[in-house]
Amino acid sequence: MSDEVQLQFVREDAEGFQDFRDVLSDYAPQIEKLASQLGQNPSSPELVGDLFRLMHTIKGDAGLCRVMFVVPFAHALEGLLARLRNGELLYQEVMGDVLLLVLDRIELVMAQIASARPVDEGQMHTLLETLRSLESLPLPSLLATCSRLVAAMVGVQGKSEAPAVATGVKSVLQSRQQDMLLFRTLALQLEQRMPEFLGRTERNLKLALELNRQAGGWVDAEQLEAAVYMHDVGMMFLPEAVWLKLGQINDNERRLMALHPAWVAGLLGRMPGWEEAALMVLQHHETPDGEGYPYGLASGEISQGARILALVDAFEAVMLKHAHRGQRRSMLRAAAELNAADDQFERAWLDPFNQVIRRMLEQSAT
Numbered sequence: 001m002s003d004e005v006q007l008q009f010v011r012e013d014a015e016g017f018q019d020f021r022d023v024l025s026d027y028a029p030q031i032e033k034l035a036s037q038l039g040q041n042p043s044s045p046e047l048v049g050d051l052f053r054l055m056h057t058i059k060g061d062a063g064l065c066r067v068m069f070v071v072p073f074a075h076a077l078e079g080l081l082a083r084l085r086n087g088e089l090l091y092q093e094v095m096g097d098v099l100l101l102v103l104d105r106i107e108l109v110m111a112q113i114a115s116a117r118p119v120d121e122g123q124m125h126t127l128l129e130t131l132r133s134l135e136s137l138p139l140p141s142l143l144a145t146c147s148r149l150v151a152a153m154v155g156v157q158g159k160s161e162a163p164a165v166a167t168g169v170k171s172v173l174q175s176r177q178q179d180m181l182l183f184r185t186l187a188l189q190l191e192q193r194m195p196e197f198l199g200r201t202e203r204n205l206k207l208a209l210e211l212n213r214q215a216g217g218w219v220d221a222e223q224l225e226a227a228v229y230m231h232d233v234g235m236m237f238l239p240e241a242v243w244l245k246l247g248q249i250n251d252n253e254r255r256l257m258a259l260h261p262a263w264v265a266g267l268l269g270r271m272p273g274w275e276e277a278a279l280m281v282l283q284h285h286e287t288p289d290g291e292g293y294p295y296g297l298a299s300g301e302i303s304q305g306a307r308i309l310a311l312v313d314a315f316e317a318v319m320l321k322h323a324h325r326g327q328r329r330s331m332l333r334a335a336a337e338l339n340a341a342d343d344q345f346e347r348a349w350l351d352p353f354n355q356v357i358r359r360m361l362e363q364s365a366t
Contacts, residue, residue, distance in 0.1 A: 007069045007128070009109060009119040016065035021110050025199075027058055028103050035096030042091040052081040055099075070106055072128055077102060079135035089139060094146040101150060101181075102131065104188075108181055111202070115209055117221065120177055152178065176222075176273060183229035190233055196320055204228050207356065208312045214352035219305040220276060227280035230268060231309055234260030258293040261285055280305035284313060287344040299346065307349050314338055314345075315353075328364060331357065 011017045034051045041047060059074035077099055083089045105127065112119050130149055134142055184201070191197040205228045212219050238256055265282035268274045283306035286292035288299035318334035335357045338345060345353075 007072070007121065007124060009069055009113055009121060009124070011113055012066040012068070017067055017110070017114070020061055020065035020067045020070070021107070021114070023061055024058065024103065024107060024110075027054060028100065028107075030054060031099055031103065032096075035093075035099060038091045038096065039093050045085070048081065048084045048091065051099075052078065052085050055081055058103075067110070069109075069124070073102060073106060073131065076128060076131035076135065079132070083135070089142070092143060092146075094143060094150060097150045098131075098134075098146050101185075102127070104185055105181060108177075108184055111184075111205070115205075115221075123177060179271060179274065180222075180226060180229075183226050186233045186236075187229040190236060193236070196323065200316055200320075201229065204312050204316055207315065208308055210356045210359075211308055211311065211349070211353055214356050215349065219280075219308060223274070223276040223280065224305050224308065226268070226274055226277035227284070227305055227309055228312070230264050230277065231281045231284050231313065232260070234263040237263055258285075262294055276303075276305065279303050280309050282306075284309035286310070288346055289343045292344075307346050311338065311345055311349055311353050314341075328361065331361060331364075 031051065031054060034047055034054070038044065038047045038051070055074055055078045059071055059078060062068070062070035062074060080095065080098075084091055084095075105124075109119050109124065127149075130145065133145060137145060187201045191199070191201060205225060208224055208228050209221060212221060212224055238260060261282050261284060265278045268278035268281060280303055282294070283297060283302050286295065286297040286302045286306060287310070288302070290296050290298045315334050315338060318337050319330045322330040322333045335354065339350060339354065
């Protein structure tokens with residue numbers, strides 16, 4: 001099958017597409033664990049073999065689920081791992097970084113397809129060409145290319161001396177998609193801090209985008225997506241004893257917690273093109289009654305995106321609190337609590353929020 005056919009970024013089979021998204025999220029931690037173990041024991045044939053078989057499984061699952069654009073990427077990574085398996089190369093940490101970042105990119109592209117947003121096909125072709133070069137490059141050039149690729153995918157500019165590959169990687173670096181990949185990666189890192197957080201990024205993104213669409217698309221979807229990924233990343237700058245605390249927090253801990261939106265908003269505000277997302281993050285704990293933080297803004301001063309984010313964040317928090325009740329009951333309880341707190345949320349957003357939740361409940365019942 002030609003690349004032109006395989007790299008069509010479409011959802012051929014909706015059920016298979018979702019099944020593959022689900023299993024891919026399960027495979028990534030396994031690959032990360034194997035990569036970590038190989039970092040400690042880089043000459044282990046057993047670990048290399050396990051990693052090769054896992055990548056082969058991903059390729060096979062992608063084909064079975066008709067997510068065909070994934071197949072050539074998995075095949076190229078499989079080619080790199082084959083060189084490790086036959087002893088031609090010795091594992092280096094940067095190789096594991098490439099594996100994980102490519103899987104993150106695939107997850108990001110699948111999220112874009114699922115929400116009917118455009119995919120930069122030129123970037124993906126460039127990425128595939130770079131990965132394929134790893135199947136034959138001599139070790140020094142291979143390591144340099146891996147390092148440049150990692151730098152590009154996490155948004156760090158580096159010097160390059162390999163003309164053909166460097167030109168392609170630079171084009172990847174310059175794209176906003178790279179910023180989004182970084183935002184998503186940080187959000188997924190936050191998920192790892194508590195078992196209860198797993199899956200929250202996708203849940204929050206789905207609800208935020210659906211709510212925005214239901215209300216008429218007032219907010220730029222790309223900016224909203226970035227804000228969903230980044231809004232709680234500032235928590236990781238706090239002592240874990242504070243933000244992972246299960247009981248009541250004291251006044252000093254509350255003051256520390258109130259700082260987290262400004263930290264991340266400051267980071268986003270320094271990145272060109274993400275000013276709107278920065279404002280959403282900064283204001284997502286503000287409330288219409290003026291009792292929110294960090295600035296105690298009144299209703300008319302809060303951005304529309306921040307109002308969406310506030311609802312999504314609160315809904316997730318209440319769902320988590322009542323998770324023991326089961327999904328449907330916890331959804332009902334969370335929706336009821338948010339509607340009862342109409343001094344904290346705008347009615348103009350609660351109404352479309354309720355419509356989205358009703359639709360989700362109906363879908364879960366079928």
